[in-house]
Amino acid sequence: MGTWSLGSGSDRGHDGAVADDTDPSTPDEPGLRRTTLPDGRVLVIRRATAADVDRMIDFYRSLPLEDRYFRFFTGGLPPRAHFERTVDVATHGGVALVVEVIAGNDVQLVGDACYVPQADGDGELAVTIDPNWRGWLGPYLLDTLLEAAAANGVTTLRAEILVHNRPMLALVRSRGCATIGDDDLSKVRVALGTSTRTPSWPARDARRRILVEAANPRWRNGITKIEPTVSVMVCAGPPSGYRERCPVLAGRPCPLAADADAIVVARSLDEQLGRDLIEAHLQSNPRVPLLVETGVSAADGGPPPDGTHPLSRALSDDEALAAILSAIGESSRDAEPEAV
């Protein structure tokens, strides 16, 4: 690495300066870093070990209560066993990283991040940065964690984020994520791709997969409660001006769309984006039933485009779910080989 590369694309340093020197001993292992900061201190991201437990406890004890609440969903400090399990997560296929700043003999722990492997093949992530080091280190550390997960063959990391945790929500949204359908209004559950801006469906999850293209991340979020055998991911689409970040619009395969059992476009057809998404899905994913929500705006009164199923916004959640499952059923019947 010749320059100090921040994975998120940010070029801010701790004090606003851009570092121009990288320690030549930068570790090669994915997710690990060793970098000289502009003021001469050395920033290290390395795997956590059992020797870090006490310092992690001190670190979390020193944080404002709100930060602990955001990280652990309780203002209190978790028991020591929690930190012992965290540093040991690598033995279960996960990764735990700590960030240190070294100045001579003084070594300060300024952040940590980890992911814990889940039964369905995804990982559950968490990250915390010392308040004095926020402003760039969060995205930098998140990217190193994603890199380490990708190297372990994990394609998607999930995070459960309290709705008031605006910095973390901004962080995952800037990285590109989909929202997992959930009726818990106190939290947002998101999925991030580890090596692409689009996550994938969990490898070991037999539920039927519904991808929803909608501006509202809580689109019909009661559906998964009604029918637990259904899994919903909501994609908000690319930020305006960044259409190429949406693989479907850019003509590239989208793992969420290609592996879905049904796709719902719940965007106003008055907008170019809504019309383009329909067109792109019909072209790229012709075998996946495509439902188009009607009545999203006053002008959406016309028939749905050819090759799509209408899904009226006026339907109850039960009725909408039945319509989606019926479209899935029709398409699987269509796909059945003819009897000979």
Ligand SMILES: CC(C)(COP(=O)(O)OP(=O)(O)OC[C@H]1O[C@@H](n2cnc3c(N)ncnc32)[C@H](O)[C@@H]1OP(=O)(O)O)[C@@H](O)C(=O)NCCC(=O)NCCS
């Ligand atoms: C979440 C956390 C790791 C982010 O790290 P960070 O170094 O602060 O990251 P940033 O400073 O780049 O902030 C992330 C984004 O939040 C935005 N942000 C920061 N403070 C904000 C606030 N009070 N309200 C809204 N957005 C805010 C930033 O502008 C940035 O968005 P941008 O990329 O669009 O500019 C850090 O805030 C933290 O440790 N929080 C406490 C623990 C926690 O919540 N962990 C997550 C549990 S899942």
